[in-house]
Amino acid sequence: MANIRDIARESGLSIGTISRYINSTGYVSEESAKKIQMVINEMNYTPNQHARALFNSKSKIIGLVFPSLINPYFSELATIFEHLLQEKGYVIILCNTEDSREKELQALELLKGFRVEGIILGRSQCKNELNKINIPMISYESTVENNNIITVSADNYKGGAQAFEHLYKKGCRKLLHIKGPTSFEATQLRYEGFIDAANKKGIKPEIINFDTDFDLQNKNYIDGVLDNYDMKKYDGIFVFNDIVAAQMLRYLNEKQIKVPKDIKLLGFDNSYICDLLSPRLSTIEQPIISIAERCIELLFEIIDGKEVYEKEHLITTRIIQRETT
Amino acid sequence: MANIRDIARESGLSIGTISRYINSTGYVSEESAKKIQMVINEMNYTPNQHARALFNSKSKIIGLVFPSLINPYFSELATIFEHLLQEKGYVIILCNTEDSREKELQALELLKGFRVEGIILGRSQCKNELNKINIPMISYESTVENNNIITVSADNYKGGAQAFEHLYKKGCRKLLHIKGPTSFEATQLRYEGFIDAANKKGIKPEIINFDTDFDLQNKNYIDGVLDNYDMKKYDGIFVFNDIVAAQMLRYLNEKQIKVPKDIKLLGFDNSYICDLLSPRLSTIEQPIISIAERCIELLFEIIDGKEVYEKEHLITTRIIQRETT
Numbered sequence: 117m118a119n120i121r122d123i124a125r126e127s128g129l130s131i132g133t134i135s136r137y138i139n140s141t142g143y144v145s146e147e148s149a150k151k152i153q154m155v156i157n158e159m160n161y162t163p164n165q166h167a168r169a170l171f172n173s174k175s176k177i178i179g180l181v182f183p184s185l186i187n188p189y190f191s192e193l194a195t196i197f198e199h200l201l202q203e204k205g206y207v208i209i210l211c212n213t214e215d216s217r218e219k220e221l222q223a224l225e226l227l228k229g230f231r232v233e234g235i236i237l238g239r240s241q242c243k244n245e246l247n248k249i250n251i252p253m254i255s256y257e258s259t260v261e262n263n264n265i266i267t268v269s270a271d272n273y274k275g276g277a278q279a280f281e282h283l284y285k286k287g288c289r290k291l292l293h294i295k296g297p298t299s300f301e302a303t304q305l306r307y308e309g310f311i312d313a314a315n316k317k318g319i320k321p322e323i324i325n326f327d328t329d330f331d332l333q334n335k336n337y338i339d340g341v342l343d344n345y346d347m348k349k350y351d352g353i354f355v356f357n358d359i360v361a362a363q364m365l366r367y368l369n370e371k372q373i374k375v376p377k378d379i380k381l382l383g384f385d386n387s388y389i390c391d392l393l394s395p396r397l398s399t400i401e402q403p404i405i406s407i408a409e410r411c412i413e414l415l416f417e418i419i420d421g422k423e424v425y426e427k428e429h430l431i432t433t434r435i436i437q438r439e440t441t
Numbered sequence: 442m443a444n445i446r447d448i449a450r451e452s453g454l455s456i457g458t459i460s461r462y463i464n465s466t467g468y469v470s471e472e473s474a475k476k477i478q479m480v481i482n483e484m485n486y487t488p489n490q491h492a493r494a495l496f497n498s499k500s501k502i503i504g505l506v507f508p509s510l511i512n513p514y515f516s517e518l519a520t521i522f523e524h525l526l527q528e529k530g531y532v533i534i535l536c537n538t539e540d541s542r543e544k545e546l547q548a549l550e551l552l553k554g555f556r557v558e559g560i561i562l563g564r565s566q567c568k569n570e571l572n573k574i575n576i577p578m579i580s581y582e583s584t585v586e587n588n589n590i591i592t593v594s595a596d597n598y599k600g601g602a603q604a605f606e607h608l609y610k611k612g613c614r615k616l617l618h619i620k621g622p623t624s625f626e627a628t629q630l631r632y633e634g635f636i637d638a639a640n641k642k643g644i645k646p647e648i649i650n651f652d653t654d655f656d657l658q659n660k661n662y663i664d665g666v667l668d669n670y671d672m673k674k675y676d677g678i679f680v681f682n683d684i685v686a687a688q689m690l691r692y693l694n695e696k697q698i699k700v701p702k703d704i705k706l707l708g709f710d711n712s713y714i715c716d717l718l719s720p721r722l723s724t725i726e727q728p729i730i731s732i733a734e735r736c737i738e739l740l741f742e743i744i745d746g747k748e749v750y751e752k753e754h755l756i757t758t759r760i761i762q763r764e765t766t
Binding site for chain 1 (some may be wrong): 510
């Protein structure tokens with residue numbers, strides 16, 4: 117591939133002149149500019165971003181560290197981030213962690229090597245280790261204690277309470293909650309919000325603990341767990357996210373338990389999967405566009421050296437009623 | 442962030458020595474190595490990948506150009522690519538094109554700027570323009586004529602024929618095909634394979650043309666189209682991909698048309714969504730792991746300067762029967 121030396125040789129001008137022209141860092145005569153641009157076109161030359169990154173410390177890269185892209189909410193969020201950053205002239209380096217602390221730390225080290233200007237960290241499993249990473253960072257869904265890292269998250273605790281209130285209004289009293297892994301701060305808060313709101317009304321929901329998010333390698337995990345319970349005991353179920361709620365709906369359909377007639381079912385996320393199911397899944401919406409925009413806005417405030425005083429940014433959730441409640 | 446000059450200053454050694462140590466490019470005494478490593482640890486230094494990229498032309502970056510991550514098949518494929526490349530010590534820069542030629546060309550130009558060592562291009566909308574990009578490249582799902590670019594793809598034509606044969610064996614004779622956009626080479630071939638196989642048996646399936654893949658902004662597009670047709674006329678439907686088949690299943694459920702009793706329904710991809718639906722979706726599998734592995738294997742053969750003689754690599758599909766057929 118052509119480099120700046122080739123352009124200098126072909127145009128008969130100095131590397132300094134070419135560099136001034138390409139980076140707009142100083143005077144270049146009109147005649148030289150014309151000549152350089154002609155050679156650039158002829159040689160199909162694209163300026164080297166690595167040289168730029170070294171020269172002005174602006175790598176134009178943001179690191180995106182996500183557990184995986186399998187959960188439709190995460191794949192949609194990643195797509196929106198890519199779109200917003202593209203508009204700002206930034207690219208994304210994508211690293212998946214599969215919720216492993218070790219992989220997350222490896223990813224952060226890697227991104228440091230690429231001198232990314234900022235990092236968006238989804239569902240971090242690290243805490244104090246993040247103090248060492250001296251890169252502007254937004255944590256999505258996990259608060260990082262004793263640290264300056266900004267958290268953006270849906271208000272999962274209130275979202276859990278909204279889930280209870282909706283099911284309660286629909287007449288449900290015998291409640292079941294499918295609870296996400298304890299290490300996921302977001303789903304833990306949904307659980308607490310749900311239980312606290314229920315307890316205030318004197319209701320004690322039953323809980324089924326899930327050790328895992330939706331797992332491609334183990335798509336029928338839910339069946340093995342649920343077969344130990346009698347679903348007919350319940351009239352309302354709140355599941356920690358949409359994709360597991362989709363599995364729950366499939367399970368109930370297979371057991372010929374009618375949704376919403378016999379049991380009302382509620383997910384969390386409002387991912388695109390809700391509208392693909394029948395009946396369509398009612399859910400608590402995490403407003404994905406607002407969340408993505410807030411993450412990017414705050415990240416660039418930090419990148420631009422502004423002080424962000426508020427460390428925790430909670431985005432309000434709301435109920436989206438479809439056909440399962 | 443600490444740089445190589447800081448390490449030199451703190452250790453009292455020359456930049457040349459530090460560079461030889463970090464890049465393993467020459468002799469460094471045991472004593473100096475110990476000292477350098479100590480300073481590196483103290484200063485929490487990570488070598489600058491941009492300097493490495495300039496120094497030895499190995500950016501350790503692969504570009505992944507995909508329409509979007511919304512289609513679950515693409516999000517799963519991207520996750521597998523990330524995993525395979527991570528094992529090789531490479532990172533992914535992710536660019537989404539939304540199937541726009543213009544955005545695809547912009548993405549390629551951007552990746553050229555980052556001197557990516559290779560590119561995986563999914564469902565490319567470009568043809569001759571790719572001749573200009575002098576970077577090892579694998580095209581997934583689109584053949585690029587008059588070019589040295591390698592294509593890896595499921596055997597979509599045979600997959601379409603398999604779809605017909607399966608429905609035919611199940612007794613379907615009044616067939617409908619939901620056909621993807623003409624600009625998608627893969628879904629075009631599925632259509633041709635399906636029709637050719639049907640014609641050989643004297644059957645003429647009806648066709649409904651879709652101008653779009655699954656579109657988040659327009660989730661009920663399918664309803665508007667299907668309401669112009671009487672679904673009771675058909676006994677078997679083949680849909681160009683799983684996510685649109687999921688919408689079709691939801692539509693049929695809402696119209697109280699029983700699947701598979703009244704109509705048999707078949708998707709394409711074998712994405713994870715199949716197992717979330719009820720009844721679970723029968724589909725033609727694109728073997729995703731084999732496809733991902735073949736893409737990476739061939740890409741690195743080209744990167745390593747090997748000649749790849751076969752330009753088109755077709756991966757055999759197979760029927761996955763679940764509950765909708």
